[in-house]
Amino acid sequence: MKKLIAGNWKMNGSMENARALIANIINQLETDEDVLKKCDILVCPPFLHIPAVRHAIYGFPDLRFGAQDCSAYDNGAHTGDVSASMLRDSSCSYVIVGHSERRQYQQESNEMVAQKAAQVLKNDMTPIICVGETEDEREQGKAQEVVAAQLAGSIPDLESFQEIVVAYEPVWAIGTGKTASVDDVAEMHGFIREQLKELVPDADKVRILYGGSMKPENAGALLSTENVDGGLIGGASLSAEQFLAIARAAV
Numbered sequence: 001m002k003k004l005i006a007g008n009w010k011m012n013g014s015m016e017n018a019r020a021l022i023a024n025i026i027n028q029l030e031t032d033e034d035v036l037k038k039c040d041i042l043v044c045p046p047f048l049h050i051p052a053v054r055h056a057i058y059g060f061p062d063l064r065f066g067a068q069d070c071s072a073y074d075n076g077a078h079t080g081d082v083s084a085s086m087l088r089d090s091s092c093s094y095v096i097v098g099h100s101e102r103r104q105y106q107q108e109s110n111e112m113v114a115q116k117a118a119q120v121l122k123n124d125m126t127p128i129i130c131v132g133e134t135e136d137e138r139e140q141g142k143a144q145e146v147v148a149a150q151l152a153g154s155i156p157d158l159e160s161f162q163e164i165v166v167a168y169e170p171v172w173a174i175g176t177g178k179t180a181s182v183d184d185v186a187e188m189h190g191f192i193r194e195q196l197k198e199l200v201p202d203a204d205k206v207r208i209l210y211g212g213s214m215k216p217e218n219a220g221a222l223l224s225t226e227n228v229d230g231g232l233i234g235g236a237s238l239s240a241e242q243f244l245a246i247a248r249a250a251v
Contacts, residue, residue, distance in 0.1 A: 003223060003250040004165065004207050004230035006042040006128065007237025008068060008096060009049075018049035022056040024240035029063060035244065036062045038251040039230070042094055043237070044068050047082055050090050066094030066125070069102060072115035084119035095120045096232075098130045098154050100171045110153025117164065118156040128165040128209070128232065129154050131192075135172035143170075144191050151195050161202040165209060167232040168192060173212030175234060182221050185210055189227035216242055219249035 013021065022043065029036060042064045045053050050067065057063045067090075071081035087095060097120065098113035117127040131150040133143040147168070155164065168188055170180050180188070189208050196203035210222055211232030222228055223246075230250070236242040 001205070001207065001229060002038060002040045003247075004040045004042060004209060005243070005247040005250060006066075006094070006096075006167075006209065006230065006232045007044060007243050008099070008211075008232055008234050009043065009045045009237060010068065010101075010234060011046055012238055013046070013049070015049060015052055018045055018052050019056060021238065021240060022053050025244065026057065026060055026063065028240055028244050029060075032244070032248070034251055035247050039247045040064065041244075041247060042066055044094070044096055050087075050092065054091055064093045066092045066096065066128075068096050068099070070095050070097065070116055070119060072112050072119060074119070084116075084123040084125065088123040088125055092125055094126045094128055094165070096128045096130065096167075098150075100130060100132055100169055100174060103130075104171075110150055113150075113154040114156045117154065121156065121158075121162050121164070126163045126165060128167050130167045130169050130211070130232070132169040132171050132174075132212070138170070138172065143188065147188065147192065148195055151192065151199060155199050158200050161200070161205060163205075164200065165207045166192060166196070167209040167211050169211035169232065175213070177213055179213045179218055179222075180210075182225055185222060185228060186225045189225065193227050214246060216245035216249060219246040223250040 044066045067087045070084045097116040102108045120127040133146040207229035209230045209232045214231045215236045
């Protein structure tokens with residue numbers, strides 16, 4: 001199973017920035033074919049920049065792009081939302097759902113995340129379902145309890161295998177510069193794998209990403225950890241050099 005190196009650009013950059021960033025990524029990948037042999041590379045730009053990214057990678061199918069969120073509903077009277085079918089029409093392959101920032105600032109519940117993931121699957125794309133505990137929850141010894149509840153509540157019912165991705169992002173390590181230790185990551189990813197066996201068919205086929213201040217300096221150790229099948233990269237994905245250095249660490 002290839003590692004999935006996914007860049008979440010979040011709400012950053014102008015159209016010019018987006019074009020320059022994706023062009024830089026493409027240029028580097030064209031001179032380093034080994035990365036694409038060992039890794040799947042994904043970028044998730046802001047909604048408005050998706051057409052520019054799609055245009056840039058036309059004819060370069062090994063580089064994939066997706067979205068950072070979608071509506072829990074089909075098309076209709078949902079002002080300001082973007083439906084999964086619209087993202088499919090834009091040729092997205094993946095959609096991030098349930099990111100901790102949306103759980104915190106938009107008060108998204110596990111139920112809503114499951115509805116979004118179901119919409120993504122219905123439209124033949126792959127959801128990246130995010131889970132993770134806060135620092136207080138970890139200090140109280142509730143990390144596994146919280147993650148188990150998020151997994152059970154956020155993964156839609158699957159009668160047969162459908163590709164989903166789970167991203168473990170300890171909230172206290174997102175954008176803070178703090179990183180979970182390799183032992184902490186190994187323990188939690190192993191726990192997530194066991195939980196998935198109760199929730200989805202063919203759990204061993206589900207890629208589990210680590211997100212939380214992953215950078216070139218720590219990527220090698222994290223990505224070589226058992227049950228870490230890639231990374232969901234935030235700040236470092238805004239630099240083509242740093243983003244692809246992480247991918248090379250996986251190779």
